[in-house]
Amino acid sequence: MALGRQCQRGFFRSTRRAVFDYAWQVSYPCALRSRNLPCPSQTRNAFYAQSGGVTAVINASACGVIETCRKHKNKIGKVYAGRHGIVGALTEDLIDTSKESAAAIRALRHTPSGAFGSARYKLKKYSDNPAQYQRLIDVFKAHDIGYFFTTAAAIRRTPV
Numbered sequence: 736m737a738l739g740r741q742c743q744r745g746f747f748r749s750t751r752r753a754v755f756d757y758a759w760q761v762s763y764p765c766a767l768r769s770r771n772l773p774c775p776s777q778t779r780n781a782f783y784a785q786s787g788g789v790t791a792v793i794n795a796s797a798c799g800v801i802e803t804c805r806k807h808k809n810k811i812g813k814v815y816a817g818r819h820g821i822v823g824a825l826t827e828d829l830i831d832t833s834k835e836s837a838a839a840i841r842a843l844r845h846t847p848s849g850a851f852g853s854a855r856y857k858l859k860k861y862s863d864n865p866a867q868y869q870r871l872i873d874v875f876k877a878h879d880i881g882y883f884f885t886t887a888a889a890i891r892r893t894p895v
Contacts, residue, residue, distance in 0.1 A: 785820050786820045794848070
């Protein structure tokens, strides 16, 4: 839900084509990929990134993402968090949240700041820098990532 809102606002808009096309391909590798026909289920790992200003609310969202992914072990294996958001994916600096206890993940609900670090790094348009998108795809393939979640602080715009 949050990701859809961010895409509508232009955040990660250029990422949708490269990264989500890849996620669609690895999540649903059946030959037809028809939305009307069921594809065989496969377990894939997930990637989670924090972005923007960090607050306890953003950590509570992280807790929700991780706990929900853990409830769906038939679809999602490990959840990797990017250290400093999307920059963690680009530098392959991933935190394996499966090594954390359920109590530690629950504690995120009340933890101030950003547990995994955050970045205000904005990906360039695909046409301007296709190498960074290829890097994301390479990292996602290397770690069998088929799901991408992100939470971001609200973007405030100052009227001109």
